[in-house]
Amino acid sequence: MLKFFLSINYVDFKNWDEEESGKMDVNYRVDHIPRTTPNNRRPGTRMEPTTITIHNTGNPSSTARNERAWLTNQLNTRTASYHIVVDDREAIEVIPLNEVAWHAGDGSRSSSGNRTSIGIEICESGNYERTLQRAAQLVAELLLERNWGTDRLRRHYDWSGKNCPRIMNADGNWSGWDSFVNRVSQSLNELRGGGGTVSDQADDDAQIIDNGGVTMTVEDANKIIRFLSAAYMATSDREARREFNRLANELRKASGQEPVSG
Ligand SMILES: [Zn+2]
Structure with missing residues (x-):
């Protein structure tokens, strides 16, 4: 707790x-x-x-x-x-x-x-x-x-x-x-x-998850997800929102982050 x-x-x-x-x-x-x-x-x-x-x-x-x-x-x-x-x-x-x-x-x-x-x-x-x-x-x-x-x-x-x-x-x-x-x-x-093992590098911007060949940085993934979530919030269409969630989770997985449920 x-x-x-x-x-x-x-x-x-x-x-x-x-x-x-x-x-x-x-x-x-x-x-x-x-x-x-x-x-x-x-x-x-x-x-x-x-x-x-x-x-x-x-x-x-x-x-x-x-x-x-x-x-x-x-x-x-x-x-x-x-x-x-x-x-x-x-x-x-x-x-x-x-x-x-x-x-x-x-x-x-x-x-x-x-x-x-x-x-x-x-x-x-x-x-x-x-x-x-x-x-x-x-x-x-x-x-x-x-x-x-x-x-x-x-x-x-x-x-x-x-x-x-x-x-x-x-x-x-x-x-x-x-x-x-x-x-x-x-x-x-x-x-x-x-x-996941986040490599502890001096340069925060270069933080890369070292996880089975994953190479997308958490930062880049989250930047793209921020764009996606703007689109997410601009629509109330359930199907569109589900699709945004799915895409965000693909980005999370690609950068070694845990997917989250929508
Ligand atoms: Zn303020």
């Missing part, structure tokens, strides 16, 4: 000697904002999430606690929210993952990111490397829980064109994003019990 599932309201979990094991506990805490929070920040609308969207807070000094506090600060007049905020110490769930939050900047139609995606804010303060590690671990656990692959990951940018998560686009090429996705993929493989 993942520690992730054991979180209890307002209780902090101690980090389990993360230094020694090298494996980081997510340190997940639930602290929902009230339904009565002003500016419709928690509309309470039910959501069946189909993707996870990654953000940076855009604030170099705020911690997860600061961000959580801002959501219920009276000076805050914006209709903006998200589901989980992560920093180098903890992850705080501020809105239930099956409710709408306003984070994607793309309106409220039923296919919008706001109506379909779990929004995760990655803090820019503190030890960012550690924050990224924690975020990747958290995202991997969320994917595993839903039997999803990394093709379910989105940038805020994918929904609205905003330069977010901005730190992952520091070079203007989104290479930080690509390495984050690879990092999540690695965590996911570890959570699944090592499934």
Whole structure:
């Protein structure tokens, strides 16, 4: 059982000697904002999430606690929210993952990111490397829980064109994003019990599954799957959706990843 599932309201979990094991506990805490929070920040609308969207807070000094506090600060007049905020110490769930939050900047139609995606804010303060590690671990656990692959990951940018998560686009090429996705993929493989031997290369972009002659990189496969899933979401035709699922699974198999059920 993942520690992730054991979180209890307002209780902090101690980090389990993360230094020694090298494996980081997510340190997940639930602290929902009230339904009565002003500016419709928690509309309470039910959501069946189909993707996870990654953000940076855009604030170099705020911690997860600061961000959580801002959501219920009276000076805050914006209709903006998200589901989980992560920093180098903890992850705080501020809105239930099956409710709408306003984070994607793309309106409220039923296919919008706001109506379909779990929004995760990655803090820019503190030890960012550690924050990224924690975020990747958290995202991997969320994917595993839903039997999803990394093709379910989105940038805020994918929904609205905003330069977010901005730190992952520091070079203007989104290479930080690509390495984050690879990092999540690695965590996911570890959570699944090592499934496949991911070669641990210095260059994240060159991550290749060494698995019976498989040569397609996880990254390339997932890039193509991201294109496919855009088409998937643009149609409601069951047969078309099944076919997209099948094709995505072929790509997963070709890159040594586990197929997922549609
Ligand atoms: Zn964002």
